Amino acid sequence: MPYKRRCFGSSHGWLFIMKKPMIITLLNPLNGRTIHLPEFKDLSNDYQYWIDKDDYEYFICKGILSTDPSQDANNYEVVVIYGGMRTLASCKSGDEAWTFLDLKEDYLFSDVIYYEGRLHGVTERGGLICADVINDEMTKPLWLETKSLGDQALFLGDNDSLAVLASNFSGCFPNSNQVAGVCVDRGAGEWRCPSPLTLAEHLAAFG
DSSP states (O other): OOTTOOEEEOGGGOEEEEETTTEEEEEOTTTOOEEEOOOOOOOSHHHHHHHTSTTGGGGEEEEEESSOTTTOTTSOEEEEEETTTTEEEEEETTOSSOEEOOOSSOOOEEEEEEETTEEEEEETTSOEEEEETTTTEEOOOOOOOOSOOTTEEEEEOSSOOEEEEGGGSTTOOSSEEEEOSOOTTTOSEEEEOSSOOOHHHHHHHHO
16 A cells, blocks of 8 residues: 555445545455545534644544445445544545535444445444435434344454355354454454343453
């Protein structure tokens, strides 16, 4: 990767490459394709604070793609978590500028993912939010307890998370959570669910 440029993974195998001032390029390392996104320019005081810092590239906390641009170059959306308040911005294929979502509340997003065509987010306060990005609307926070993942194996990571059918992959354990990334104070790990446990109990067991 180019010197002094932050690079981090995203969904569908794409990488985000950051360049000052807040220039984002998407790179697919498998086919070499690049996509240049509009300059990420937020006029808030938070943006002005970050742009002058040496670690400005961490203003963008995370970025995801709704679909794989390699499969459909004209119908994808990029969503990022950014800033100290960890809010959302989006950019669709063909857009010339970012859309900064006015969510009326400070949700402080920890993670976002597309599921069944809609954007879902987890907040630092424990809320599960489903978003209508087009209309800047959010549903009320909701937690749903899941006692079993069935044949699903869930892979969790800082850059992306996904679920697969364990029966389709040799050596993949069903009803399990795999921590794909490395956390500084906890390291990598794995949770399996031999008995009906809540997510809170799994987290407690993981330390």
